[in-house]
Amino acid sequence: MIALGQQIENKFLTAVNRKSGSNILECYQCGKCVSTCPVSDFMDFPPREIMQMVKLGMKEETYMANSMWFCLTCAACSGRCPREIDIPRVMEAIRHLAIEENVNSDNPKVKQIRIFHEIFLDMIKHYGRNYELRMMAEFNIRTRNLFKDMHLAPKALLKGKIPLGHEKVKSAKAIQRMFRMAEKLEKTK
Amino acid sequence: MTKLTYFPGCSAHGTSEEFDSTLKLVMKSLDVEMEELPDWNCCGATSAHVMTENFALALPLRNLVLAERLPNKTMGIACASCYSRMKSTKVEMDSHPELAKKINSTIVEEGEYHGDVDVKSMLQFFYEDIGTDAIAEKVTYPLKGLKIACYYGCLLTRPKNVTQFDSPEYPMSMDRIMEALGATPTAFDFKTECCGASFSISDTEIVLSLSGTILEMAKESGAHAIVVACPLCQSNLDMRQPDIEKRAGKKYEIPILYITQLMALAFGYPMKDLMPAKHIIPIEPALAHIGEEIETPEEKKKPKKAVTAESEVE
Ligand code: SF4
Ligand code: SF4
Numbered sequence: 001m002i003a004l005g006q007q008i009e010n011k012f013l014t015a016v017n018r019k020s021g022s023n024i025l026e027c028y029q030c031g032k033c034v035s036t037c038p039v040s041d042f043m044d045f046p047p048r049e050i051m052q053m054v055k056l057g058m059k060e061e062t063y064m065a066n067s068m069w070f071c072l073t074c075a076a077c078s079g080r081c082p083r084e085i086d087i088p089r090v091m092e093a094i095r096h097l098a099i100e101e102n103v104n105s106d107n108p109k110v111k112q113i114r115i116f117h118e119i120f121l122d123m124i125k126h127y128g129r130n131y132e133l134r135m136m137a138e139f140n141i142r143t144r145n146l147f148k149d150m151h152l153a154p155k156a157l158l159k160g161k162i163p164l165g166h167e168k169v170k171s172a173k174a175i176q177r178m179f180r181m182a183e184k185l186e187k188t189k
Numbered sequence: 190m191t192k193l194t195y196f197p198g199c200s201a202h203g204t205s206e207e208f209d210s211t212l213k214l215v216m217k218s219l220d221v222e223m224e225e226l227p228d229w230n231c232c233g234a235t236s237a238h239v240m241t242e243n244f245a246l247a248l249p250l251r252n253l254v255l256a257e258r259l260p261n262k263t264m265g266i267a268c269a270s271c272y273s274r275m276k277s278t279k280v281e282m283d284s285h286p287e288l289a290k291k292i293n294s295t296i297v298e299e300g301e302y303h304g305d306v307d308v309k310s311m312l313q314f315f316y317e318d319i320g321t322d323a324i325a326e327k328v329t330y331p332l333k334g335l336k337i338a339c340y341y342g343c344l345l346t347r348p349k350n351v352t353q354f355d356s357p358e359y360p361m362s363m364d365r366i367m368e369a370l371g372a373t374p375t376a377f378d379f380k381t382e383c384c385g386a387s388f389s390i391s392d393t394e395i396v397l398s399l400s401g402t403i404l405e406m407a408k409e410s411g412a413h414a415i416v417v418a419c420p421l422c423q424s425n426l427d428m429r430q431p432d433i434e435k436r437a438g439k440k441y442e443i444p445i446l447y448i449t450q451l452m453a454l455a456f457g458y459p460m461k462d463l464m465p466a467k468h469i470i471p472i473e474p475a476l477a478h479i480g481e482e483i484e485t486p487e488e489k490k491k492p493k494k495a496v497t498a499e500s501e502v503e
Contacts, residue, residue, distance in 0.1 A: 038382060038383045038385075038399050039383075039395060039399075042395060069239075070392075070395075072343070072383050072385070072386050072388070073235065073238075073343075074343035074344075074347070074383040074386070075343060075344075075347040075348040075357075076343065076347070076381070076382075076383065078348055079347055079348060079349060079357045079358070086348075092238065092239070095239060096241075096242055099240065109392060112392065113388075113392060114240075116236070117235070117236040117239050117240050118236075118240070120234065120235075120236035120237075121236050121237060121240055121241070121244075123231075124230070124231045124233065124236075124237065124248070128230040128231060129199050129230065129231045130199040130200075130231050130234070170228045171228055174251070174296070174298060174299070175230055175248075175251075177295075177298075178244070178247050178248075178251065178295045178296050179244055179247075181247075181294065181295035181296075182241065182243035182244040182247045182292075182295045183243075183244070185243045185291060185292075185294070185295065186241070186242060186243050186244075
């Protein structure tokens with residue numbers, strides 16, 4: 001039993017605060033972020049509710065939300081937040097914690113977004129640069145949606161919008177080395 | 190002669206070739222010598238920072254370190270997303286020296302980061318380093334009669350502590366440049382709304398909805414065309430426009446031009462140098478308005494004097 005006045009440690013809040021550099025307890029739930037956010041309609045919990053969930057230590061529920069995957073880092077909300085909370089960084093912190101703790105949402109849209117980012121990262125790791133056509137093709141293969149955007153492809157190719165050649169950083173090896181080092185850093189912290 | 194390190198970004202040699210090539214023409218007219226950053230790498234875009242912490246900082250940092258090898262004091266970045274990644278990494282590194290050391294340890298072979306190269310978007314470079322007067326001086330074909338909605342998107346002016354440029358709510362720098370070219374910027378309230386960015390591939394529905402509202406509002410402002418300074422905004426608004434029209438059940442047919450295409454045109458370069466064939470929505474009908482008289486009622490609809498770049502400076 002928790003005695004009256006006893007403080008319960010909210011480890012989740014501490015972790016999110018530390019990673020994001022903001023103090024979420026400052027949020028006074030005005031909702032300005034929600035009315036500003038261009039994708040709050042697509043989120044199952046808009047930014048204001050995410051703040052409250054973190055305050056209440058609702059870790060599992062927060063990790064399962066799609067909100068931090070839909071956040072575009074457009075910073076419209078943080079520019080207007082009267083408590084100066086860096087909301088996109090809070091979203092990022094929650095996302096990174098969920099990845100670190102290996103929590104995977106089974107929301108199909110979230111899965112799709114994660115696949116996109118994974119392919120993009122692979123591309124950078126291999127070539128040091130992004131290669132747009134390959135990016136689209138791999139995305140369609142991995143999401144089993146082979147014909148997505150195919151109606152755009154002929155026109156885009158015709159107009160030279162999407163190059164067929166590869167571009168590689170001369171020292172692509174340097175990028176691979178960098179990635180290994182960065183991964184090591186991630187583990188040692 | 191002004192010197193500038195040029196960071197083209199991954200799309201410059203693909204989807205946004207017309208941005209890259211007109212940028213080079215414009216810089217030549219403005220007497221700016223651009224030197225492409227040798228062996229630059231992808232900034233990581235959205236994906237690196239969505240998925241990783243250190244790698245997301247290491248990618249831009251490598252470019253910043255490489256830029257320090259060149260004698261130029263400023264690096265100009267074409268893509269708004271690259272600009273945002275690079276500038277926010279610079280701000281992060283400059284304010285947290287221990288973190289900078291830690292991330293620097295992943296790229297020891299490239300060298301040490303000192304933080305003495307400034308990072309600017311091309312828009313910021315035009316506005317601050319060249320200035321609207323010098324731009325106006327180069328105009329030989331004024332774009333009189335052309336009504337333009339200036340679309341900045343999220344990342345050129347936000348977050349304010351990162352960009353330290355113009356207003357995050359109602360920026361005016363691009364509007365001023367358009368005026369210098371002789372064009373008439375419209376009162377466009379959606380100039381800093383998000384276009385949906387990288388969701389173009391992973392969740393197209395979001396892009397169709399967000400970019401759709403931007404097109405709608407630009408049309409309503411009376412604009413003949415939208416001008417942008419970012420390849421991702423351009424491709425979302427141009428390439429996805431037919432799908433947006435289908436979804437909305439109406440035609441917009443509003444072309445999306447790069448700021449450098451309009452500058453090149455006003456500086457006297459021929460139409461073919463703008464690479465019109467690259468556009469999904471044809472640009473010629475909009476540009477045919479050049480030379481027309483702007484009707485008087487429209488005259489009053491000058492951009493509202495909300496927070497302008499000038500009045501924002503404390
Ligand atoms: S705008 Fe800031 S203070 Fe208001 S609800 Fe959102 S996060 Fe909380
Ligand atoms: S940064 Fe994220 S949460 Fe904030 S307004 Fe943009 S999309 Fe919404």
